[in-house]
Amino acid sequence: MILIASIFVFCVAAIFRLLDNSAGLLIGNGISVTPFYLSSKEIKNKMENIENPKLLRRLRTTLLFQKLHKLLLVLAILTFVTGIVYEMMDPTLLLLF
Numbered sequence: 001m002i003l004i005a006s007i008f009v010f011c012v013a014a015i016f017r018l019l020d021n022s023a024g025l026l027i028g029n030g031i032s033v034t035p036f037y038l039s040s041k042e043i044k045n046k047m048e049n050i051e052n053p054k055l056l057r058r059l060r061t062t063l064l065f066q067k068l069h070k071l072l073l074v075l076a077i078l079t080f081v082t083g084i085v086y087e088m089m090d091p092t093l094l095l096l097f
Contacts, residue, residue, distance in 0.1 A: 002083035006076050013072035020069065022062040029055055040066055 022038045026046060038046075040063055047059055 002079055002086055006079035006083055009072055009079055010076035013069050013076055016065045016069040016072060020062050020065045022059060022066075025055065025058055025062065 020037075022043050026038075029050075029052070031046060031050075043059055043063055043066075047056060050056055050059070
């Protein structure tokens with residue numbers, strides 16, 4: 001069951017990665033960016049020069065999505081490792097096959 005939970009957490013992390021559209025936001029407002037996946041440091045540097053409050057709010061939301069993605073990805077890895085250790089101690093999935 002823990003292994004299934006880790007897959008679910010990974011899927012939620014992938015959703016937050018897909019919601020991160022920082023490059024699209026900046027390109028849509030006439031700001032050219034080189035990589036399509038911008039790090040939080042690059043987004044913060046671009047935010048210093050932006051005066052549009054709506055765009056700033058959307059970029060802050062993007063930063064939140066990036067942090068949630070990283071947090072949930074680490075959580076998915078930890079629950080996956082925990083699930084493997086638990087299955088070694090009490091092999092319930094192996095008994096199903």
